[in-house]
Amino acid sequence: MTSHKTAQTMKPATAAKKLEIYLEATPAEFREGVVSRDELNALQADPPAWLRDLRRDGPHPRSVVAARLGVSIAGLARGGVTEALTTDQIDAIKADNPQWLIRERETQAKVRAEEKRLRHRD
Template sequence: MKPATAAKKLDVYLPATPEEFRAGSITREELTSLQADPPQWLRDLRANGPHPKNLVAAKLGISNSGLIRGEVTEALTTEQINALLAEMPDWLEAERTKHVEVLREERRVKSLHADRQREREEASGESD
């Protein structure tokens, strides 16, 4: 697989990986090996970053879109993420609140769909 795909599967920021990782293709066996027994560079990258945007967003408790609205365009290190959380700028607080509301609404809609599906199944079972 391409290095970008492997980096995504490993949840690491591709430009921060070693040149030998970015230079060639990675087999499924190599990926499995990296996941099972990560080398030091991978452990360091996962612990300290820089992290890909999806992980930055998750660590900040916001959506990827929230990162864009907050004008966070670069990968951040763990230290930078922790500093943002400690500082809690207005935009981050607002995005965290918005993200919680969106997740709550998604759970509500999912539950509503599940209830309707159960009702349909019960109704179709009664008519037999």
């Protein structure tokens, strides 16, 4: 008896998280279907135009916004940023350099320094 391998699939939200894109900004056919592991690998290896545009211009999920600003996701929330932002909006925040961003970057630097200290201790 030969075994038939079933394709591993995931919900669009999971695939979007793995691709680091904002699900609500994806095409309807992506949001409404399921994504196989092979399809995800193909999207990562050779992204279609819509995926390249999303990664370049946004809107970006909070994890990407936080990384681009150099703060934590909790730091974004403390700063009042609760929704997806475009690349232009992120650049505007960087240019304005508001007090909350300065404070959160300092906090993030302290957290990273402490994590590094603990890694070297252990």
